[in-house]
Amino acid sequence: xxxxxxxxxxxxxxxxxxxxxxxxxxxxxxxxxxxxxxxxxxxxxxxxxxxxxxxxxxxxxxxxxxxxxxxxxxxxxxxxxxxxxxxxxxxxxxxxxxxxxxxxxxxxxxxxxxxxxxxxxxxxxxxxxxxxxxxxxxxxxxxxxxxxxxxxxxxxxxxxxxxxxxxxxxxxxxxxxxxxxxxxxxxxxxxxxxxxxxxxxxxxxxxxxxxxxxxxxxxxxxxxxxxxxxxxxxxxxxxxxxxxxxxxxxxxxxxxxxxxxxxxxxxxxxxxxxxxxxxxxxxxxxxxxxxxxxxxxxxxxxxxxxxxxxxxxxxxxxxxxxxxxxxxxxxxxxxxxxxxxxxxxxxxxxxxxxxxxxxxxxxxxxxxxxxx
Amino acid sequence: xxxxxxxxxxxxxxxxxxxxxxxxxxxxxxxxxxxxxxxxxxxxxxxxxxxxxxxxxxxxxxxxxxxxxxxxxxxxxxxxxxxxxxxxxxxxxxxxxxxxxxxxxxxxxxxxxxxxxxxxxxxxxxxxxxxxxxxxxxxxxxxxxxxxxxxxxxxxxxxxxxxxxx
Amino acid sequence: xxxxxxxxxxxxxxxxxxxxxxxxxxxxxxxxxxxxxxxxxxxxxxxxxxxxxxxxxxxxxxxxxxxxxxxxxxxxxxxxxxxxxxxxxxxxxxxxxxxxxxxxxxxxxxxxxxxxxxxxxxxxxxxxxxxxxxxxxxxxxxxxxxxxxxxxxxxxxxxxxxxxxxxxxxxxxxxxxxxxxxxxxxxxxxxxxxxxxxxxxxxxxxxxxxxxxxxxxxxxxxxxxxxxxxxxxxxxxxxxxxxxxxxxxxxxxxxxxxxxxxxxxxxxxxxxxxxxxxxxxxxxxxxxxxxxxxxxxxxxxxxxxxxxxxxxxxxxxxxxxxxxxxxxxx
Numbered sequence: 101x102x103x104x105x106x107x108x109x110x111x112x113x114x115x116x117x118x119x120x121x122x123x124x125x126x127x128x129x130x131x132x133x134x135x136x137x138x139x140x141x142x143x144x145x146x147x148x149x150x151x152x153x154x155x156x157x158x159x160x161x162x163x164x165x166x167x168x169x170x171x172x173x174x175x176x177x178x179x180x181x182x183x184x185x186x187x188x189x190x191x192x193x194x195x196x197x198x199x200x201x202x203x204x205x206x207x208x209x210x211x212x213x214x215x216x217x218x219x220x221x222x223x224x225x226x227x228x229x230x231x232x233x234x235x236x237x238x239x240x241x242x243x244x245x246x247x248x249x250x251x252x253x254x255x256x257x258x259x260x261x262x263x264x265x266x267x268x269x270x271x272x273x274x275x276x277x278x279x280x281x282x283x284x285x286x287x288x289x290x291x292x293x294x295x296x297x298x299x300x301x302x303x304x305x306x307x308x309x310x311x312x313x314x315x316x317x318x319x320x321x322x323x324x325x326x327x328x329x330x331x332x333x334x335x336x337x338x339x340x341x342x343x344x345x346x347x348x349x350x351x352x353x354x355x356x357x358x359x360x361x362x363x364x365x366x367x368x369x370x371x372x373x374x375x376x377x378x379x380x381x382x383x384x385x386x387x388x389x390x391x392x393x394x395x396x397x398x399x400x401x402x403x404x405x406x407x408x409x410x411x412x413x414x415x416x417x418x419x420x421x422x423x424x425x426x427x428x429x430x431x432x433x434x435x436x437x438x439x440x441x442x443x444x445x446x447x448x449x450x451x452x453x454x455x456x457x458x459x460x461x462x463x464x465x466x467x468x469x470x471x472x
Numbered sequence: 473x474x475x476x477x478x479x480x481x482x483x484x485x486x487x488x489x490x491x492x493x494x495x496x497x498x499x500x501x502x503x504x505x506x507x508x509x510x511x512x513x514x515x516x517x518x519x520x521x522x523x524x525x526x527x528x529x530x531x532x533x534x535x536x537x538x539x540x541x542x543x544x545x546x547x548x549x550x551x552x553x554x555x556x557x558x559x560x561x562x563x564x565x566x567x568x569x570x571x572x573x574x575x576x577x578x579x580x581x582x583x584x585x586x587x588x589x590x591x592x593x594x595x596x597x598x599x600x601x602x603x604x605x606x607x608x609x610x611x612x613x614x615x616x617x618x619x620x621x622x623x624x625x626x627x628x629x630x631x632x633x634x635x636x637x638x
Numbered sequence: 639x640x641x642x643x644x645x646x647x648x649x650x651x652x653x654x655x656x657x658x659x660x661x662x663x664x665x666x667x668x669x670x671x672x673x674x675x676x677x678x679x680x681x682x683x684x685x686x687x688x689x690x691x692x693x694x695x696x697x698x699x700x701x702x703x704x705x706x707x708x709x710x711x712x713x714x715x716x717x718x719x720x721x722x723x724x725x726x727x728x729x730x731x732x733x734x735x736x737x738x739x740x741x742x743x744x745x746x747x748x749x750x751x752x753x754x755x756x757x758x759x760x761x762x763x764x765x766x767x768x769x770x771x772x773x774x775x776x777x778x779x780x781x782x783x784x785x786x787x788x789x790x791x792x793x794x795x796x797x798x799x800x801x802x803x804x805x806x807x808x809x810x811x812x813x814x815x816x817x818x819x820x821x822x823x824x825x826x827x828x829x830x831x832x833x834x835x836x837x838x839x840x841x842x843x844x845x846x847x848x849x850x851x852x853x854x855x856x857x858x859x860x861x862x863x864x865x866x867x868x869x870x871x872x873x874x875x876x877x878x879x880x881x882x883x884x885x886x887x888x889x890x891x892x893x894x895x896x897x898x899x900x901x902x903x904x905x906x907x908x909x910x911x912x913x914x915x916x917x918x919x920x921x922x923x924x925x926x927x928x929x930x931x932x933x934x935x936x937x938x939x940x941x942x943x944x945x946x947x948x949x950x951x952x953x954x955x956x957x958x959x960x961x962x963x964x965x966x967x968x
Binding site (some may be wrong): 146147150152154155158188189190193315317318320321323327332333334339340357403404405406407408415417419421429430433434438439446471472 | 515519545550551561566567571576595599607622630631
C-alpha cells in the first residue's frame with residue numbers, strides 16, 4: 101500500500117534500522133525517516149563488512165583469489181568461483197574438459213537451490229512465520245552434505261580451478277543427488293506450496309507490495325529475480341550462454357506484476373528449473389579428466405576482459421584488467437545485490453515499515469556481497 | 473543491434489579510429505590509440521564494442537546508450553600509475569533482445585581526476601560513482617551526493633590507488 | 639468467619655500456585671510444541687524431557703542484573719511489568735474451576751475480567767513509553783490500537799452469551815450448560831441459538847488470540863521488525879514478568895472460552911463433571927493457541943485493524959441482533 105505522504109517537518113523522526121537487526125540479512129544500516137508508521141525517506145548505508153577484496157585481488161596471484169570469491173556471496177559461492185574461473189580462462193585461453201564443465205554446472209545449480217531455500221526461510225522469518233525455516237534447512241542440510249563430500253567445505257567453497265575442478269565426483273554423489281531431487285520434489289507441493297505459498301496471510305502480506313517497474317529495473321541495473329519478477333526476460337544462462345548451459349532444456353520463469361509475490365514465485369520456479377538442469381546434467385555426464393592444462397604461473401595477455409554469470413541474485417560481472425603480469429592489474433566485481441539494493445531508496449518511499457521490510461526480504465540481500 | 477549502436481556512437485567521433493584494437497593497448501607497453509569505437513572479439517574480451525572517449529563526452533555517450541535501450545552495468549576505475557592517469561570504465565549491457573555489451577573508457581590526469589556524472593541519465597551510476605570516488609578519489613561533477621560509500625566517512629585515503637601503502 | 643478466612647487463604651495460595659506453575663510450564667509446552675511442529679525435539683536436557691527447563695530459565699532470569707537504561711522514566715519502567723502480571727493473576731479469582739471450586743462467584747465477574755484486561759493493555763503502553771526507545775514506542779502504539787480494536791467484538795460476543803444465560807456470573811453461565819455437550823453454548827440446540835453461537839465462538843477465539851498478542855497478531859512484539867518491541871529494554875525479571883503475564887493471559891483466555899462456550903467443568907456426555915474436564919478443555923485450547931502461532935506468518939497492522947473494525951465488529955453486531963431477536967421470539 102504505497103500512499104504519497106505529506107512531510108510535516110516537525111512530525112517525522114529518524115529510525116535507524118541499525119547494523120544489528122534481525123531483519124537486515126547481514127550488517128546493513130538503513131536510515132529511515134518515518135512519519136508514524138510510514139517511511140518518508142530510506143537511505144541504505146553500506147560498508148560495515150567491507151573487506152576490500154578488490155585490493156586483495158591485486159596483491160595476490162590469480163589463483164590465490166579463489167578463496168576470496170567464496171567469501172563474498174557465501175550463499176552461492178560456487179557461482180562466484182565459476183565467474184572468476186571463466187574470466188581468467190577467457191583471458192589466458194585455457195581449455196576446460198567437458199566433464200569438468202558438467203560438474204561445474206551440477207554443483208552451481210545445487211548451490212542455487214540451497215541459496216533459494218535459505219532465502220525462502222529467511223524471508224518467511226522476517227514475515228513472522230517461524231516454522232518454514234526449519235523445513236528449508238532440513239533440505240539444505242542434504243545439499244550441504246552432498247557438496248561437502250566432494251568439495252570439503254559446507255559454505256564457502258573453493259572448488260574450481262583454472263581449467264576445471266580440483267576433485268572428481270563419485271557414484272555416491274550422483275546417487276545422493278538423485279535421491280535429494282526426488283525428496284525435494286516430493287516435499288515441495290505440500291510443505292512449501294500448500295503450507296506457505298497458498299497461505300492467505302502470506303499472500304495478503306506480499307501481493308502488490310514493493311512494485312518495481314521494468315523501466316526502474318533498467319535504470320538501476322537490477323538483474324536476476326528482481327528483473328524477472330518485473331517482466332524482463334533476461335537470464336545470462338539463456339541470453340549470453342556460458343559453459344555447457346546451451347545443452348540443457350530449461351525455462352526461465354518470468355512474472356509481470358513486479359511485486360514481491362512475483363519475485364517470490366520466480367525463485368520458487370527457479371528451484372524447480374535448477375532441479376531439471378541437474379537431472380539432465382547427471383544423465384549426460386561424460387567421462388574424462390576434470391582438470392585441463394593450465395600453466396603453473398598464469399600470465400594472461402594484457403587487455404580488458406569481462407565475464408558474467410547468473411547467480412541466485414542476478415548477473416555477477418568480473419571486469420578484469422590485465423597488464424601481462426602474474427597478478428591481476430585491476431579486478432572489479434559487479435555485485436548483483438549492490439545494484440538491486442540501489443532500488444530500495446526510490447521504491448520504499450511511502451511504504452509502511454512492515455511492508456518496507458517485506459520488500460527488502462524479497463530483494464534477497466546478502467550484505468557481504470554488496471560490501472565486498 | 474551492434475551495427476546500430478556502432479553507427480550511433482561513431483557520430484561522436486569525427487576522426488576515424490583504427491580498424492582493430494592492438495593487443496595490450498593502453499598499458500605501459502603499447503601506446504594509447506586515438507579516441508573512437510572499435511569492435512572487439514566477444515568470446516575473448518567479453519564485450520562487443522570498445523569506445524574510448526574524452527571525459528567531456530561521457531554524458532553524451534551515456535545518453536546515446538540510454539536512447540538505444542542499454543543499461544549501465546558497472547563503473548570501475550583503473551589506476552595507471554606509470555602514465556599518471558586514471559581510467560574510468562563504463563560497462564553497458566542490454567536487458568533482453570539482441571545481446572550487445574559495450575565498454576566505454578575515458579582517461580583523466582591523475583593529479584586532477586574530474587569526470588562529469590552520468591547519474592541523471594542512469595540512477596544506477598549514483599552508487600557506482602560513489603564507489604569509484606571512494607576507492608580512487610575521482611571527482612564526479614554535479615553528483616547529487618558524492619560521499620564515501622564503503623569506507624568510513626572520515627577516511628582520508630583512497631585504497632585502490634597503486635601508490636597506497638596501508 | 640474462621641472457615642471463610644482459611645478458605646480465602648487456601649484459594650490465595652492455590653491460585654498463586656496454579657498461576658505460577660502455568661506461567662512457567664506453558665513456556666515448556668510452547669517450546670516443545672513448536673519443536674515438534676518444526677520437526678525438532680525441543681528442550682530435552684534439563685531434567686526428564688526438559689521439564690526442569692522453566693526452572694533453569696527462571697533461575698537465569700532472576701540472577702541477571704535488572705538494567706535500567708539512562709533516560710527512562712524510573713518509576714513507570716519498573717512498575718510496568720508488575721502491572722502486566724497483576725490483572726492476569728487477579729482474573730483467576732473469578733474463574734469457576736468446578737461447581738464447588740472457585741474463589742469468588744461474583745455477580746459481575748464477566749465485567750471484572752474485561753476491566754482487568756484493559757489494565758494489561760495499559761501495562762504494554764507504559765512499558766513501551768517508559769523505555770524511551772523508538773522501537774518500543776512504535777510497538778506499544780501498535781499494541782494499544784490492536785488491543786482496543788479487538789476488545790470490542792470480544793465484548794459483543796460475550797454479551798450474546800450473557801443474554802442467553804441470563805447472568806453475568808461466570809459460575810451461573812457454566813451451570814446453565816450442564817448435562818452433555820448438546821447443552822454447551824457453542825451448540826445450544828434450543829431456541830434456534832445454534833445458528834449464532836458458533837459464530838460467537840469463532841469471533842471470540844480470534845479476539846482472544848489478538849488480545850493476548852499471539853501470532854499471527856503479534857505486532858506489538860514483532861521480533862524481526864522491532865527487535866523485541868516494547869520489551870526491548872527489559873532484561874532479567876522485567877522481561878520474565880512480561881512473558882509470564884502473556885502466558886497467564888493465554889490461560890485466562892482459555893479458561894474464559896471454556897467457561898463461556900464449552901460448558902466449564904462439564905463432561906461432554908454428561909457423566910462425571912469435575913475439575914479435570916475443565917483442565918482438559920483449557921489445555922486443548924492452549925495447545926490450539928500454540929499450534930496457530932507456529933503455523934502462520936504475521937499480518938500487517940492495517941489488515942489486522944481492518945479485520946477487527948470492518949469484519950469482526952459488523953459480524954458480532956449482527957450476531958447480537960439476531961440473538962436478541964431469537965430470545966424475544968422464543
